[in-house]
Amino acid sequence: MTLRASGLGRRFGKHWALARVDLEVAAGEVVLLAGANGSGKTTLLRLVAGLVRPTKGTVSICGIDPQRQPLESRRKLSMISHQAYLYPRLTALETTRIWARLLGLPASDVDLLPMLEEVGLGGRHNESVAGFSAGMKKRLAFIRTRLEKPRLVLLDEPFSALDAAGRRMVEGWIDGFRRSGTSVLLASHTLARAARLADRGILLQQGQVAWRGKAEEVAARLEAASA
Template sequence: MPSLSAAPALALHDVSKRYGRRWALARLTYALPAGRSLLLTGHNGSGKTTLLRLVATALGPTAGKVEVLGHDAVQERDTVRREVGLLSHASFLYEDLTAQQNLVVLARLLGHPSPGDVADTLLTRVGLGRRSDNAVRGFSAGMRKRLAIARLLLKAPRIALLDEPFGELDPAGIHDMEGIIAELKASGVTVVLATHLVEQGLTLCEERLHLQDGRAVAA
């Protein structure tokens, strides 16, 4: 039996997900080798976000099996959650706290020895150093996206799931996000990137999975 270290970063075994009578994913089988990054494409409603949420264990499959780094995403959910970071449409930020306080709270939950220092470093990295003491409630959508990526970086996941990471960002923000994705890859993090900006995605990822009505099809 192969060791977990040799397991694919992501393995989907005949995975299906149903909402009522609608199948968001239908018998999807795919394996992403460790050390490779995946561009996930498809029109709205094709199943991209559902797939990312299954990998992040926010959802469970109706049928089939999702494995992350050799772990069953249902049976070993807590283990998978420690290894995966999700940047989604929902920012999961505390509105009444400042940008720094949001990161300090997470750093303390993760047991980081220097919560304030790591928060300041990450806020500078994502271009929010001058807004660290401002409450999130007054942030623009682009600023919230920057803070959300800082939260993901703080978690230091082995797999980063990025759902439309370029959305709501200005050109400078898009450039910064491309740099962050490149840095994640260089540090050995597996990136799964769902985006409508296909050309940009192709420059950042080695693999591509195109979905149509929840099924893998040729792009």
């Protein structure tokens, strides 16, 4: 089991953003998290990523508890969210080089430029990240995921702020993850597109799991729930 969450809950002040969440994701599975704004999708991803501690419940990533072994669990996962966590004043190549070095990977231009080419940033590798569009920042973030070689990828609204070509690119990534046995937990509003890629779907409502089932049915479920 790549990811196992049991009784997961998180309270902010008096408000429980997430409560009683049980979730399991096997290797190579793509699971879609759906729900209205404020239903807890982002909180759940952040809990799994270890950015936030759970108030209740446990998380385990490939059997590792992020509270006990934060670095080991962090190495198993990668997160791409709307926050890019990039350095505006560095170039794409410099940013990639730092990531590679931190991960103990080959960091010469020969190793890194092909990766930049592959995501379509080949010509812009010497430009400052500050000038990048949201889509380009996402592509750069994807390189980091590739470098990290995680067992679990967390995607928070991966299709947002992307044009059609960008969205197709992300679909390709998700496909690639599945084929290589990497699990994906994907939170998205663009349900039609996301549901095509996912094996299962989970609907969150007021921070709790309201429904689990086949990915194709998620859209209908969400409609019904918000009616």
